[in-house]
Amino acid sequence: MSRRFRLALCAALLCIPLVAGCGGDHPAVLAPGQGRLHADAGTVALDEDLTSRQVFPADNWWNQDVTNAPVDPASAALISWVSGRSPSNPSAVRHLHPDFGPPPYGIPYVTVSGTQPLLPVTFVDYGDESDAGAPGRPPGYPIPAAAITQPDYIEGGVPGGGPDGDRHLLVIDRDHWLLFETWATQWNPDSARWEAGSGAAFNLSSDARRPDGWTSADAAGLAIFPGLIRYDEAFGANEIHHAFRFTTRSTNGYVWPASHQAGSTSGAPPMGARLRLKASVDLSGFTPEVQRIFRAMQHYGLILADNGSDMYIQGTMDSRWNNDVLNPAFAKLTADDFDVILLGWKPGTTGVP
Numbered sequence: 280m281s282r283r284f285r286l287a288l289c290a291a292l293l294c295i296p297l298v299a300g301c302g303g304d305h306p307a308v309l310a311p312g313q314g315r316l317h318a319d320a321g322t323v324a325l326d327e328d329l330t331s332r333q334v335f336p337a338d339n340w341w342n343q344d345v346t347n348a349p350v351d352p353a354s355a356a357l358i359s360w361v362s363g364r365s366p367s368n369p370s371a372v373r374h375l376h377p378d379f380g381p382p383p384y385g386i387p388y389v390t391v392s393g394t395q396p397l398l399p400v401t402f403v404d405y406g407d408e409s410d411a412g413a414p415g416r417p418p419g420y421p422i423p424a425a426a427i428t429q430p431d432y433i434e435g436g437v438p439g440g441g442p443d444g445d446r447h448l449l450v451i452d453r454d455h456w457l458l459f460e461t462w463a464t465q466w467n468p469d470s471a472r473w474e475a476g477s478g479a480a481f482n483l484s485s486d487a488r489r490p491d492g493w494t495s496a497d498a499a500g501l502a503i504f505p506g507l508i509r510y511d512e513a514f515g516a517n518e519i520h521h522a523f524r525f526t527t528r529s530t531n532g533y534v535w536p537a538s539h540q541a542g543s544t545s546g547a548p549p550m551g552a553r554l555r556l557k558a559s560v561d562l563s564g565f566t567p568e569v570q571r572i573f574r575a576m577q578h579y580g581l582i583l584a585d586n587g588s589d590m591y592i593q594g595t596m597d598s599r600w601n602n603d604v605l606n607p608a609f610a611k612l613t614a615d616d617f618d619v620i621l622l623g624w625k626p627g628t629t630g631v632p
Contacts, residue, residue, distance in 0.1 A: 323423040325431065326597050327390040328511040332456070332483075334504070334521070338626075339486050340536035341505040341521045345555055345620055346578050354619040360546045361527055361589050361614045375609040378526070378587075379508060379594030380602040383436030386447050387596040388504055393454030395421035398473060400461060405477035408493040408539075413457045413480035420459045420480070421450055422473055427466045431596060439466035447496055448475070449504050456483045460496035460503050489538045497524075499550035499584040500538030506582060508594030513568040519575035522553065523594075526587030534623035541586055548583055553624070554617040555580040569608045580620065590614050 335341055351357070363371040379385030397419025402409040412418035426432035426439070426448065433440045434447040440463075448464040451457070463476030479495035481487070481502050489500045497503050506524030513519070529544040537551030556576035565573065581592065592609065594600075 321392045321394065322390075323395070323425060324390045325387055326510065326595060327388075327451075327453070329390070329451075329453075329509075330511050330515045330517070332453075334483055335481075335502075336484065336486055337520075339505075340625065341502075341582070342579070343522075343626065344520075344578050345522075345553060345580050345624075346558075348553075348555070348620040348624050351619045351621045353622075356546070357548045357552070357619045358614050358617065361548065363589065373589045373614040375590045375592060375612045375614075376588065377508070377594060377602070377605040377609045378591040379596065380600045380605065381598045382431045382596050384602075385594050385596035385600070386434045386449060386503065386507060387431055388449040388451060388507070389423060389426070389432055390451045390453045391421045391423060393452055395423065395452065398422050400473045400475050400478055401467075401470075402477055403474055404463065405494050409475075409478045410480045413452075413455070413459065414482055414485075414487070416455065416457065416480075420461065420473070420478065421452055422448065422459075423450075433464050434596070436596070439468075440464045447503060449496075451483075451504070457481065458483050458502060458504055462496040488536060491538050494539040494541075497584050498530075498539060498541035498586060499533060499582075501536065501551075501582070501584050503584070503593075506584060506593065508572055508592065510595060510597045510599050513572055515571075519571055520579065521575065522579040522582045523572075523576065523592050524584040525554070525581040525590060525592045526585045527583060527589050529586055530583065535625060536582070537584070548619065549622065550583055550585075552583040552622060553580045553620045554583075554614075555620055556612070556617055560612070560616050565608055565611075566604060569604065573612070576617075581617070 362373045397412065397417055400420050428438050430436045430438050435441060435444040440446045445462060446464045448461045450459045458481040461475035461478040465474050467474050477494050477496055489495055494500050503524065505521055508523055527548060529547050530542040530550050531544050531547040533540040533550035535551060540550055556573060558577055562570045562573050
């Protein structure tokens with residue numbers, strides 16, 4: 280599991296009183312890990328198949344094809360740092376690791392209807408950089424009541440979030456096509472309210488980026504859900520057309536598309552750095568779903584989104600994953616199989632914006 284390292288706690292505290300009750304009928308809840316296809320209207324679902332939906336516009340940074348993007352002049356040095364090389368250990372190697380699998384591994388996502396009641400969240404660390412709700416919508420987050428008492432709604436698998444870990448909560452309003460994400464999420468039974476370290480809401484049909492200097496539910500200020508390796512995509516009929524989220528042990532500043540830094544370690548890559556799997560890497564020996572994942576790394580790459588373990592690639596919590604396949608497959612790739620594309624590169628530019 281990735282672990283978040285922050286520079287400092289924000290002094291601001293955003294406190295919003297909890298609304299009384301949820302109101303309306305209780306929606307049907309589908310149990311996690313059953314391989315659902317498309318949930319019915321009004322249903323709360325885990326791991327819903329969303330392959331028919333466009334997650335952010337095609338020109339969004341997550342969906343940008345970087346096959347022909349230029350390599351950064353410092354690529355070799357950055358890969359050497361990620362690999363852990365030093366004068367005393369000049370041949371160190373970092374293997375990839377799938378930071379996901381069956382519960383409690385990975386980050387779950389929950390889909391709800393547009394009528395799911397919106398509940399206030401009290402942000403205890405980064406209130407002045409958190410969203411009270413989605414743009415153009417009333418304040419609040421559509422957190423299902425089941426997240427309080429049922430496992431696997433929140434990263435770590437603990438009902439209500441528990442006291443430790445990143446505890447990301449990802450909720451998608453499938454009708455309004457909005458994404459709500461929180462970090463360090465916890466239900467406080469004494470105060471009868473949801474609390475989180477930070478939170479952000481995204482219109483999944485928009486390219487809007489968070490203000491420079493702002494975090495999100497992720498240290499880099501990016502959305503989490505679009506960067507996850509998902510079971511529905513890995514085993515789907517089509518190629519995967521987006522980058523994946525990954526971590527390194529520390530970072531140094533940030534570059535576009537990130538908006539927030541969480542470290543200043545000399546020699547480390549910045550938040551927002553993008554790695555691309557080299558086209559020369561032979562994928563023919565992997566299973567079809569793993570080939571599909573690795574081809575996405577060749578065309579869309581990996582975006583550095585948090586501090587954690589080097590070359591840990593994040594994906595969804597889903598009981599259908601088989602780590603006996605994923606772990607050895609990922610371990611066959613190392614950081615040396617990647618290039619760092621030009622830091623801050625985006626289409627139409629020749630350098631850092």
